[in-house]
Amino acid sequence: MIKCLRNRWEQGYRTSSYPKEKISLPERYRGKPVIKKDCDPKIIEDCAMNCPQEAIHPDQCTIDLGRCVFCGTCERIGKGQFVEFTNDFEFAFTQKKDCITDGHIPDLHQDANMPIKKLLGKSLQLRQVSAGGCNACEADTNVLNTPFFDLSRLGIQFVASPRHADGLLVTGPVTRNMKMALLQTYDAIPSPKIVIALGSCALSGGPFRDSPEISESLDSLLQVDLFIPGCPPHPLTILYALLAYFK
Amino acid sequence: MKHAFLKIKNGERVHRESIPHLPFDVFCDQLISFVFHKGHIVQFFAYMDPHCKWLVVLRNSELYVAGCDVPEKYLSFTLQYEKFHMFEREMAEQYAIKPMGHPWLKSVRYHHNYPGKPDCFGNDYFDDIPGCYPFYSIQGEDIHEVGVGPVHAGIIEPGHFRFNCIGEKVLHLEIQLGYQHRGVEQLMVKAPLKRLPIIIEGIAGDTAIANSICFSQAVEALSSISIDQDAQIARTIVLELERLSNHIGDLGALSHDVAFLMPAAYYGRIRGDFLNMLLLLSGNRFGKGWVRPGGVNDSITDDQRQQLIKSINLLRPQIEHVGDLLFNNSGVLARFESTGCVSAETSEKIGLVGVAGRASGSPYDVRHAFPSGFYTNLNNEPKIETTGDVLARAKVRYREIKRSLHIIETLLQHPNHSDMRRKAIPFHPSAFVVTLNEAWRGELSHCIITDKNGNILRYKVKDPSFHNWTGLALALRGQEISDFPLCNKSFNLSYCGFDL
Incomplete structure (x- = not known):
């Protein structure tokens, strides 16, 4: 008992007051990018050629954040003259087309679906399905339940049964072997229901695009309401997206 | 113990010509003898060049490598040493090399084989995983089966666990993975x-x-x-x-x-x-x-x-x-x-x-x-x-x-x-x-x-999970089924690392 009390005292109170108070992430964190269109076209070409995800379109000066894994290759090669990743973690999309960005990212609060917000905003229950991938997105979603983030204080919960859920949060590139289980879980959720695509794999196949072992992209199988980019997205990005879209 | 395998170092490049390419019978005898002398398998896989070949990396206090040409069928090594069982299943799935007499020749990840040969398991891959191969089952008046997954209750990776129980006691657990197979x-x-x-x-x-x-x-x-x-x-x-x-x-x-x-x-x-x-x-x-x-x-x-x-x-x-x-x-x-x-x-x-x-x-x-x-x-x-x-x-x-x-x-x-x-x-x-x-x-x-x-x-x-999932299945034998989460967590193995 003494040990419990001593540990409790030592641990103190750890829960963050985000979103009321801002949190700053380390300098090397690669978040929302700034794109400099007036950059030397040679540098843009070089960035595009070396991008492992082929996410950069040099003609339009855009970057596809659905494909991007935020590895930082373009920033390193172009010495930040074309793309610079800021440590702003607050970005997510309601339209897949908006993921291809010239630096302008629409305000998620304004893009949110108002009837859904009214319906689910106070209490949101989500079912998570891992449809392939590397378990990093799952791990950084799970971490929202630890004391620092304490997701339930915000009225959001991950539930065990799809019957109890208001929506589906999908990670992974939808492998051929998970397609059926994913669709069955979706069917088991009562309507109206929302679908959230989390991480580069769910948005575009991520590192595994073009593999014959993954099936069609998630948004061609189901209608996706919210796209959260990253590999994996920082837990705060996930938290921001859920709060901006539903709260 | 004498053998013809080449001693190598971790991370050292070796010219392929210096790797002993042994006649099939010699390879099998020496491989079995190595494992008999408390040797372990680090890698055992097939590849095409241009026909199908094996390569094995073994360890005792040193690392060794050797290879050979592969027949389409051979007598399963698993019959002698259990260590081979998952490697043989994987090679059967990837390259359609059939280990005759393998006690549980079931697909590992459920996908077409690489060279496009007739499937070892009789699957055409139009059906859902695990295809036409049944789960292990035990018959009896008080026996019941519990199936869990691939979608689990928490935020975790997909996998299917099939328990055969008598009352609360687990007699056998079969673990079916492959749901995350991405073709790495x-x-x-x-x-x-x-x-x-x-x-x-x-x-x-x-x-x-x-x-x-x-x-x-x-x-x-x-x-x-x-x-x-x-x-x-x-x-x-x-x-x-x-x-x-x-x-x-x-x-x-x-x-x-x-x-x-x-x-x-x-x-x-x-x-x-x-x-x-x-x-x-x-x-x-x-x-x-x-x-x-x-x-x-x-x-x-x-x-x-x-x-x-x-x-x-x-x-x-x-x-x-x-x-x-x-x-x-x-x-x-x-x-x-x-x-x-x-x-x-x-x-x-x-x-x-x-x-x-x-x-x-x-x-x-x-x-x-x-x-x-x-x-x-x-x-x-x-x-x-x-x-x-x-x-x-x-x-x-x-x-x-x-x-x-x-x-x-x-x-x-x-x-x-x-x-x-x-x-x-x-x-x-x-x-x-x-x-x-x-x-x-x-x-x-x-x-x-x-x-x-x-x-x-x-x-x-x-x-490492490639070896250790079998350990979890065996750890559950004779346990209460309610201890599964605890046992599973104590191993905490990778689904995606296994599924590739």
Whole structure:
């Protein structure tokens, strides 16, 4: 008992007051990018050629954040003259087309679906399905339940049964072997229901695009309401997206 | 014991012509004899060049390699030694090589074989996983089956568990994986070079650093790149940070599974602090994007070094106090002790590696047996326990946490100015390399074979989970089914690392 009390005292109170108070992430964190269109076209070409995800379109000066894994290759090669990743973690999309960005990212609060917000905003229950991938997105979603983030204080919960859920949060590139289980879980959720695509794999196949072992992209199988980019997205990005879209 | 296998070193490039290519009968006899003399299999896989060949990497106190031509059918090695069973199933699935008499010849990941030969399992892959092969079942009046997954109750990866029980007691557990199969090994052959590090980091996010190190060391060997000592130290620091974050998270999760929520909350939070240290260094909480062939992408600044030292000084007493709370609680001990036992004999028989192996008394740790990089300069005496239960697996983790903290603290004492050797150098043609590292779960190994033009002919990845899932299945025999979550967590194996 003494040990419990001593540990409790030592641990103190750890829960963050985000979103009321801002949190700053380390300098090397690669978040929302700034794109400099007036950059030397040679540098843009070089960035595009070396991008492992082929996410950069040099003609339009855009970057596809659905494909991007935020590895930082373009920033390193172009010495930040074309793309610079800021440590702003607050970005997510309601339209897949908006993921291809010239630096302008629409305000998620304004893009949110108002009837859904009214319906689910106070209490949101989500079912998570891992449809392939590397378990990093799952791990950084799970971490929202630890004391620092304490997701339930915000009225959001991950539930065990799809019957109890208001929506589906999908990670992974939808492998051929998970397609059926994913669709069955979706069917088991009562309507109206929302679908959230989390991480580069769910948005575009991520590192595994073009593999014959993954099936069609998630948004061609189901209608996706919210796209959260990253590999994996920082837990705060996930938290921001859920709060901006539903709260 | 005399054999014709070639002795090799971890991470050393070998010309393929120097690898003994033995007649099939000689290969089989020597392989069996090696395993009989307490040898273990590190890699055993097939590849096409242009016809189907085998390559095996074995270990006792040294590493060995040999190969041979493969017939379409042969008498299964599993009939003599259980260690072969998953390797033989994998080769049957990937290259349609049939081990005759294999006791449980079922697909591993459920996909078409690579050369497009008739399927060994009779599947056409239009049906859903696991196709036309039944699950193991036991008949009897009081027997019942419990099927769990692939979609589980929590936020975890997909896999199917089929229990055959009598009352609450588990008689047999069959684990069917493959739901996350993304075709990693095939992508590694087809994809352009620039994509490879990204694919490697997507094998298993929680092991992204260990996989990146294995890949980078293999590429460096094939391109004759040597990296500087500071880069090796930086890699050691992040690999140990990866181990710390996972081991601490596991101890918290084990505590959660026996409903002791205080250590679960505290260790859950402390795990996050270690992930944030990786974020500080690499810009990613899993260390993605940092380790690359040639070194590490950005060196550790003095400011970052001081921040890490400060965080560790702050966290070390907390980790110890929470550990004291966890390991001295009689309720926790009652649940951990004698639950999910794997005997030393069973562990040896199936070839357990890593934390699970060491908890069953096997003193194997790659950092000690085949050290690479800066580990050659460190004392890596394996931490072992002998009871093979949940408690032993928890204790091995706890002792390794303390050692990892010590390693990192020692390495952070000196300024680190690593240099990145970025220049892309073509791979040596007709070469072979195997790299091993002690990932937090255990022995992780990558193999690359290049063709006569220096292109990758075969890329083979073996996650420690490939050995250890069998250990979990055996640990459940005779246990209460309600102890499954606890046993599962004590192994905490990778689904995606296995499924590839």
